[in-house]
Amino acid sequence: MATYKELLARKQELDAEIEEARRVEAEAALASVRETIAAFGFTPDDLFGTRRKSRSVPIAAPRFRHPETGETWGGRGPRPRWLKGKDPEQFRVGE
Known part of the structure; x- marks a missing residue:
């Protein structure tokens, strides 16, 4: 059975691997999104909608x-x- 310190060390290694995998996948996803936006000519309003004017x-x-x-x-x-x-x-x- 692993000791507490060994488990903590493995956890830190896993956390580092998780963060690196997230960064790589996020970069790929962002590149894909940018490519799609450019291909279809989307505007910020297309992506996020327009702001409603407040009824003051x-x-x-x-x-x-x-x-x-x-x-x-x-x-x-x-x-x-x-x-x-x-x-x-x-x-x-x-x-």
């Missing part, structure tokens, strides 16, 4: 402004702390 929600124009800090709020989403418990009309920005 338009930013609301500021409707309320804190007089001291200048912070603004467009009226969407949760009410800011500086407006809690206060009448928002006193902070309304002129139209």
Whole structure:
């Protein structure tokens, strides 16, 4: 029966062989892919698809402004702390 150190040494040898085999096969696969791309004239969009444009929600124009800090709020989403418990009309920005 092999000792622990002998098994570790064999494992290191196998790991090195595995990595070398992976590198050689990866190079061959990449060469094949490049050859196919060139033969058919594929573009990056053909290979990876096109990016979808993000559907962004338009930013609301500021409707309320804190007089001291200048912070603004467009009226969407949760009410800011500086407006809690206060009448928002006193902070309304002129139209």
